Amino acid sequence: MINLALYKREMKGSIKLLVIFAAVMALYISVIISMYDPELMKTLDGFVEVMPELMAAVGMSAGATSLLGFMISYLYGFILLIFPMVFCILRANGLIAKYVDKGSMVSLVAAPVKRRTIACTQMSVLLSGVLLLLLFVTVLETGVAQNLFPGELILSELLMLNGGLLCLHAFIGGICFLASCLFSDTKYSIAFGAGIPALMYVLQMLANVGEKAETAKYFTFFTLFDANGIIAGENNAWIGIAVLLVGAILLFSAGILVFCKKDLHI
Numbered sequence: 001m002i003n004l005a006l007y008k009r010e011m012k013g014s015i016k017l018l019v020i021f022a023a024v025m026a027l028y029i030s031v032i033i034s035m036y037d038p039e040l041m042k043t044l045d046g047f048v049e050v051m052p053e054l055m056a057a058v059g060m061s062a063g064a065t066s067l068l069g070f071m072i073s074y075l076y077g078f079i080l081l082i083f084p085m086v087f088c089i090l091r092a093n094g095l096i097a098k099y100v101d102k103g104s105m106v107s108l109v110a111a112p113v114k115r116r117t118i119a120c121t122q123m124s125v126l127l128s129g130v131l132l133l134l135l136f137v138t139v140l141e142t143g144v145a146q147n148l149f150p151g152e153l154i155l156s157e158l159l160m161l162n163g164g165l166l167c168l169h170a171f172i173g174g175i176c177f178l179a180s181c182l183f184s185d186t187k188y189s190i191a192f193g194a195g196i197p198a199l200m201y202v203l204q205m206l207a208n209v210g211e212k213a214e215t216a217k218y219f220t221f222f223t224l225f226d227a228n229g230i231i232a233g234e235n236n237a238w239i240g241i242a243v244l245l246v247g248a249i250l251l252f253s254a255g256i257l258v259f260c261k262k263d264l265h266i
Helices: 004-034 038-050 052-057 067-074 079-095 097-102 105-110 115-148 155-182 186-209 211-219 227-232 235-261
Strands: none
Touching (some): 004 067, 067 227, 079 097, 079 186, 097 155, 155 227
16 A cells, blocks of 8 residues: 655655654653642642633643642643644655745656555555644653653553544644645645644634633544543443544545546646
8 A cells, every 4th residue: 555665765855854843842741740730730720810811722720639630731722733733734845845936856757656556655654644743642641741740650541642643633734634635736746735734723822712712622523522521431422433534534535536536638
């Protein structure tokens, strides 16, 4: 299903981006987890009370009673949504649309490799990058938490949470990949591949604020990722994750189909 030589080459092309995003997230994650302290939490909760709408917009809420709850409040509403999303946007565009736009797709299609194999390989590169990024996040969160607060973090809950996060970013990656396969011009690929997830996140921010804007939650897929619901074992939260997973499969399948039938003008 995939071409190993192409996969290795494209994964090498992902290394720089992965290192940059991993380094930035490592900084944020380490700092946020180290701030878990009952006294300091009262100070942070005070910020939420002073600027409730601003803090709620980026998914930050007061009243966390556990380390994982604290991490959900201050990491899973913004940092761990935005950075992997930007990685998906940049990498997906570079895997298909950028090749077509520059005319470099000629060398790939001219090789004795089927279009489906090329598309599946590029899809695997994108998903591998997202998986590696979230594996790094999981290992880092576990290591920092166990080092600073031994026994405070329940690993099984963290794994479930990050499994759900992986499904969310696979869905976002599917949107970006489909956009990259649909458009031959990178500006349109990025416009749709970045524009749709960005718009959905803005709607989620509006929904988080509440009141009249709360209805916005029905128009964004970010609502399907209910971090607190996942660790609480709520059925609706897992249904949301299942929808994201199925949606990701459909989006990537559609992208592969579009690429196989696409007129590449070569």
